[in-house]
Amino acid sequence: MFVNVNANSAVRPKFLGEHDGLSRAQVILSEFKYSRGTEVFGEAEPAEYVYQVVEGAVRSYKLLSDGRRQIGAFHLVGDIFGLENGAVHRFTAEAIVDTTVRLAKRVNLEHVARADALVARDLLSMTTSNLQHAENHMLLLGRKTSLERVAAFLLEMDSRLTAAGVMALPMSRRDIADYLGLTLETVSRTLSCLHGKGLLDFLGQTQRQIVLRNRSELAKLDL
Amino acid sequence: MFVNVNANSAVRPKFLGEHDGLSRAQVILSEFKYSRGTEVFGEAEPAEYVYQVVEGAVRSYKLLSDGRRQIGAFHLVGDIFGLENGAVHRFTAEAIVDTTVRLAKRVNLEHVARADALVARDLLSMTTSNLQHAENHMLLLGRKTSLERVAAFLLEMDSRLTAAGVMALPMSRRDIADYLGLTLETVSRTLSCLHGKGLLDFLGQTQRQIVLRNRSELAKLDL
DNA sequence: CGAAGTATTGAGACGTCTCAAAATTAGTGG
DNA sequence: CCACTAATTTTGAGACGTCTCAATACTTCG
Incomplete structure (x- = not known):
């Protein structure tokens, strides 16, 4: 079931077993x-x-x-x-x-x-x-509005997974909703609203690739 | 400003410096x-x-x-x-x-x-x-209703500070509200509702002393 | 291309919030 | 200890934001 692999991937983050995250640990x-x-x-x-x-x-x-x-x-x-x-x-x-x-x-x-x-x-x-x-x-x-929650989410994801200016979200609207304590409809509406205000664009033919057009305006929404 | 005290209090919980919480630490x-x-x-x-x-x-x-x-x-x-x-x-x-x-x-x-x-x-x-x-x-x-939140709060406090069957809350309705992500009015209304259902009583002439009358019904409300 | 899954949008319902007033309790100084 | 004032709590009525339900559009995948 488990395959032993030690091949180095050429990816950015530090991985288990590389002397960082978990030091020079001798773990299998x-x-x-x-x-x-x-x-x-x-x-x-x-x-x-x-x-x-x-x-x-x-x-x-x-x-x-x-x-x-x-x-x-x-x-x-x-x-x-x-x-x-x-x-x-x-x-x-x-x-x-x-x-x-x-x-x-x-x-x-x-x-x-x-x-x-x-x-x-x-x-x-x-x-x-x-x-x-x-x-x-x-x-x-506990305390933020739906707009503030979605803005905070976008900024968090932007900082964590944006490559080449495009944010490719792996998760569905329902996942986002369950993360933010909202419904998927509210998330969708809020994203539409932000798109309408020119703060973000949807890319290509998927609704999960997003380009942030105005991070500072988003940051203002996230108190 | 700081008074050095090592007098033993006769209180229940384990305190810093007693060999429990922080082991036999030699801290000032x-x-x-x-x-x-x-x-x-x-x-x-x-x-x-x-x-x-x-x-x-x-x-x-x-x-x-x-x-x-x-x-x-x-x-x-x-x-x-x-x-x-x-x-x-x-x-x-x-x-x-x-x-x-x-x-x-x-x-x-x-x-x-x-x-x-x-x-x-x-x-x-x-x-x-x-x-x-x-x-x-x-x-x-993220996901509980006001009734569920208040029930959960009461059960948490009950387990943490009830003495002799009476729960003497130190915090105001506003504090409870800010803990539960509600307004103080909603907290007050919800407590009244629970009182109305016979699940709790207010004691004496203060609104901060509460007696839980039916913990199992409260537990049902806290999913 | 068809089917299933996902996202958008709309309309109305519902729960919680806001604002306001009254009741109760706590705090203060005489 | 009482009278007075400030703070807190309760309760009400209406507003508002988010949810629910429903229909449509879009995307993915076989």
């Missing part, structure tokens, strides 16, 4: 592919692995009993996810598009962390940046 | 009092100390430029707050009522953590529980 790495829509791990499942997106995109979410969904984060190329302190995962993680992940056995990581204080420090700083993102997102979900 | 501890409404630290201020509530209650919040406020957490007796990985605080912290805190210099704590892996582990697990709280709160803020 594998790669695995998930096709669009499949689950990487489920909420409350034992947290056996830690993952990093090599290619594609992943959403982590929680569900209420009646199906309402809150996406806590999108994981894009280079992002590490599924890192838990406790025994089980607190989110469900699904591939948004066909996705390749690199994975490390959690117990190995913990073993290395015990020996190497730098690795332990990396674990803390990753957890801290997750916390920081969650804190900012609470402000968005 | 002081106590300090903040009167109702005063700021303990501000957002983006250098994070020089880590705090623990000895008596009273604290709110941590973020503000938007126009004054909208999102409270990220309430810190009650025993809770540690102001723990940062980065150089600065990401929230403003204010005393809700007259409050006594114990505080430790952050650099000392880091120094100890470097020497003692158990302390380092405690730091990570504290950050993780903050993260876990934030993740649950994102679900609440």
